[in-house]
Amino acid sequence: MKVSTNWLKDYMTIDLPVNELAEKISRTSVEIEGNSQMQGKMKKVVIAKVLTVEPHPDSDHMVITQVDAGEDEPIQIVTGAPNIAEGQTVILAKHGSVIGDGIKIKKGKLRGVRSNGMLCALQEIGLDDNLAPKELEAGIWVFNAEDAKDLVPGEDAFHVLGMDDHVLETGITPNRADMLSMNGTAFEVAAMLDVPLSLPQFNLREIEQKTSEILAVEAPSELASTYSVRVIKDVKVQDSPLWMQKRLWNMGIRPINNVVDTTNYLMLMYGQPLHAFDFDQLPSPHLQVRAARDGEKLTTLDDIERETSAGDILITANDQPLMFAGVMGGTSTKVTEQTTTIVLEAAIFEPTAIRHTARDQSLHSEASQRFERGVDASMTLVALDHAATLIAELGTGEILSEPIIAQAKTVELPVVSVTLNHVQRVLGIKISTSEVGAIFDRLQFSYQENSDEFKVVIPTRRWDISIAADLIEEIARMYGYDNLPTTLPVGEMTPGGLTTAQTLMRASRHVLEGLGLNQAMSYVLTTPEKAQHFQLEPGTPVQLNYPMSQDRQQTRSSLLTGLLDDVAYNVAHNQKDIALYEQGRIFIADSDQQQPREIEHLAGVISGNWEERSWIDQAENVDFYTLKGIVERLLANYQFKQPFKFVATDQHAQMHPGRTADIYVGDTYIGMLGQIHPLTAKSYKINETFGFELNLDTIIALPKLKTQYNAISRYPEIARDMAILVDKDLDAATLQQVIIQAGGRYLEKIELFDVYTGVNVSGSQKSLAYALTFVDRENTLTDEVVTGAMDSITSTLKETFRAEIR
Structure with missing residues (x-):
């Protein structure tokens, strides 16, 4: 808001220079964003009275005037103003004056007649077109008869017009709406300067x-x-x-x-x-x-x-x-x-x-x-x-x-209590009861004092004050922030630490970054169309009442939409090898809740070539199994009590129906992974891309094993390979779980290293080759024990899946 210092002086006596007043306001209440004066560097512009008006001998629109500018002799001015008339009180820029944007007015001749200055419109002496009461084409500024009675020819026109007034531009914060008025600002400045305040009065008839x-x-x-x-x-x-x-x-x-x-x-x-x-x-x-x-x-x-x-x-x-x-x-x-x-x-x-x-x-x-x-x-x-x-x-x-x-709104004045001890403890100063009371008097807050407690009645103009902390802030402002001593905070030291959820989230980021993904931070707001994509659970995105743009109308229901925008940005800048992840919240509005639910999610995307594995290896394109390996490593780190599994699905509209899987821990759904549907990828203008998204809140809530150290076995491992013919539709994860259960206590590790279909294999079957590792951590493992475990696995696979051992 603009604050006229001349107007402010009607309320109180101000002895400070304007610059000092502006600095004091900035240090005490609100920021001063500007200090301007319309007059600027203009000078020698005075009030004049038109004595005579005569036609110009060589012009149809100009006239020759004699004006009284408070000097010994009248001044001759030639003007083309259409509204000039005898007896008017006007504005005169004399010879040697400076007006407007540094324009100098000098003596000269107009159509052969000498003119010793210029009669001015308000716009010509610096008033903006949007503020001038009359259009420039209307002619010079003429004071009305009532105003002219008190004006003296030769008087400084800038002072008469208030253009020498210093105007402060205050940056009003939302909590100080009281200062969007001259009365409210006057209350503040009078309290700040500790001077009496006189408010305008009127007599209603x-x-x-x-x-x-x-x-x-x-x-x-x-x-x-x-x-x-x-x-x-x-x-x-x-x-x-x-x-x-x-x-x-x-x-x-x-x-x-x-x-x-x-x-x-x-x-x-x-x-x-x-x-x-x-x-x-x-x-x-x-x-x-x-x-x-x-x-x-x-x-x-x-x-x-x-x-x-x-x-x-x-x-x-x-x-x-x-x-x-x-x-x-x-x-x-x-x-x-x-x-x-x-x-x-x-x-x-x-x-x-x-x-x-x-x-x-x-x-x-x-x-x-x-x-x-x-x-x-x-x-x-x-x-x-x-x-x-x-x-x-x-x-x-x-x-x-x-x-x-x-x-008519009923106005009830709130009462806020604060104790002297509380004030001293928060501000770190030794302030007396009388000093606190004097500050409330300066602010014109009425109060009752009982021992060291103040019960303060808050006036309606200060609806920003509602708790004791607000009163302490008022005391600090009036006391002077510069007068507060520099002190260190006092308090009992307590060890810091992360919660279980924070620990898991941080560990998740470390795993993904260790696997080669970079963290991304995407916009929470998106388009209504994208807000519906990749949802892990049904729900309605939150619509903003006043969106700033068409692309930021609703809250996201998935992190993948933002990550795909990041992929598109990179692709547009010729960066095609991308591995990104993001941890953040999505927002779901349920019909039976007023506030949307905020759910912590973790998502990642990969596209292009994977990093080289050694100096002789070539980079290889990412695929479903690259992403699945990343997710498996991440999930293994969580150490769930129940095993996790991947179940093929075609229920995600924005995902490839043949290359997408839901992820479960036991029977609990935690997310999905797969290839982004080619049509979706085309709409984002990106290449073949794979992504996953997990519900971290669900993951945090699932029971987990306690982390413990297992010593490396001092005894040798025994490795066995086996190839199995099974039905083509049987997924490897199910088969692997059966092998683990049948393998016994010494089966340490199982790895699928080959999948074969083709010559010598029926079209309804596939061949899966596993590498099995057995170890006994207490004794040397014998071939007989391993052979028994392998026989158990073989018989179980035959009974369960009618598998053929190759």
């Missing part, structure tokens, strides 16, 4: 006629916790006085007329948005606050026709939309020079709806900014009365009595 005699209002509490209107009749709409206009343009708001300017001026003062309707343009004398329907038409004050949507709040009359409540008014009831009766509105609208409208319509206004962050509920009706008073004064109107209050 009403006539006997009641507001309810000509107007009715309806406002449901769920849309507007406070809604009130006043009516001012017989108003003369005209330009605002100079004192108001210069305050508005210094604060970045363009002056319009005395009614609109008053609503903006009081909004800046109280932080309470207000709106004025032309009573005679209302479709009916019955205002209604209601929820919008989809597709209603409304032309706003920026002359753009807009369509409403469900979630907006409208002010209507006779069911016709008049304005987006709390955001922007409509053209149909705007105040013009023909307006004579004003309906003035003050309200507190539901913040979520205001935020929805501002985002949906791309219409972020000064009003919406304040309603979104919160306004002072105790000042809403005060601001309404003050605005009505000022409009009546500036427009010579009359205020009808008894405003209509359709809703």
Whole structure:
């Protein structure tokens, strides 16, 4: 927010230079993002009075004027301004002056007639087109008669126009919405400087006629916790006085007329948005606050026709939309020079709806900014009365009595307690009870002191304070952060450690990185289409109400979608050999839960060539078994009590139906692995890619064996190979489990090293070759024992699978 230091000085005495004030505010409350002055390096621009106006002998549009600029002799100026006239009070850039972007004004001749300066419009002396009350084409700036009475020719024009005012740009944080007003900022600065504060006062005068005699209002509490209107009749709409206009343009708001300017001026003062309707343009004398329907038409004050949507709040009359409540008014009831009766509105609208409208319509206004962050509920009706008073004064109107209050928010002041001991312990300072009390006095917080406890009543303007820690922060700010001593934290040292879940997650990352995969971190948000892909369990992705882009609308239901985006990015940059993994959370919204479930997942992808195994080996393409080996090594590290297994499946739409398997530990489903479906890979513009995804939360919950050390056997191993003919549809994992069970206690290791189909093997069969390793850790193993184990395996395979031993 822009803060005028001249306006601030109306509230209190400020003896500090502007730079020191800005630094103090930055160190104490909010950041100062800028310190500007409209005058800049411009100089020698004064107030002048037009004495005479004569036609130029050689020009149809120029005139020769004599102006009084406070010097001994009048100054001759030649100008082409269309609105020049005798008796006007204007702005003169004298010979030797500097205006605008460093333009120097010098004496010269225009069509043969000497001109000793230039009569100026506001834009020509640095006021932005968006802030100037009149268009540049309208001519020079002319002070109205009322303002001109107090002006002296030769007086510094920049001072008269307020362009020498230093304006501070404050970076308001969401918790300090109170500083989106001059009153709120004044409370803060007065407390900071420890000086008395004087707030603006007004004297409301009403006539006997009641507001309810000509107007009715309806406002449901769920849309507007406070809604009130006043009516001012017989108003003369005209330009605002100079004192108001210069305050508005210094604060970045363009002056319009005395009614609109008053609503903006009081909004800046109280932080309470207000709106004025032309009573005679209302479709009916019955205002209604209601929820919008989809597709209603409304032309706003920026002359753009807009369509409403469900979630907006409208002010209507006779069911016709008049304005987006709390955001922007409509053209149909705007105040013009023909307006004579004003309906003035003050309200507190539901913040979520205001935020929805501002985002949906791309219409972020000064009003919406304040309603979104919160306004002072105790000042809403005060601001309404003050605005009505000022409009009546500036427009010579009359205020009808008894405003209509359709809703009024009940304001209960919270009480927060804090002890002196708590303050001292948190801040690490020895501060006295009287010092703490003095700080609360400076902040204008009322309180009760009992021994070393303070019970502080929080004013409505500071709704950011709700707990003792907030009060301690206020004490620290006013005490001065620079005055707090540097101390080390005191506390009992405790050993750090990882939880079981953290240990498993970290170990998972170490295993995958040891196997050659690199960690990736992908976006949590994705498109609605991708959010449905690769789901391990049914559920609904979470839709954002206000997504920042079309590609980031919903939360992910799988990590694989993000990893495939990473693969696509690498492929697009000519990096085709890829091995990535990611550990993170996915989000599932269940119909019976308001909050989505967050589930920890682990996923990986590989594509292209695998790394070379030795200096003479060639790189080989990754395949299903490359990925399966990685996953097997990872799962073996978890040391489940029950064995894990891979079961072929075609139930994953985005996976290759013949090269995909679900993963189980016992009967518990923990994830899947396989080849990404070629059509899916094509949509991502990637080559043949393989991926896996595991539910880490399920893995963490499964029972596991205790990690223990097994000494290396001092006795020799005995290795045996066996080849088996089995049914072609029998999976190797099932066969391997049977071999392990039948092999006995000395079977240490089993490895499938060959799969053969073809010549000498029936088309319905396949040959599987295993290498079996036997070892006895306590004695030398004999051939007889191993032969017995092999016989047991052979007979079991024959009985179970009708296998043939080759």
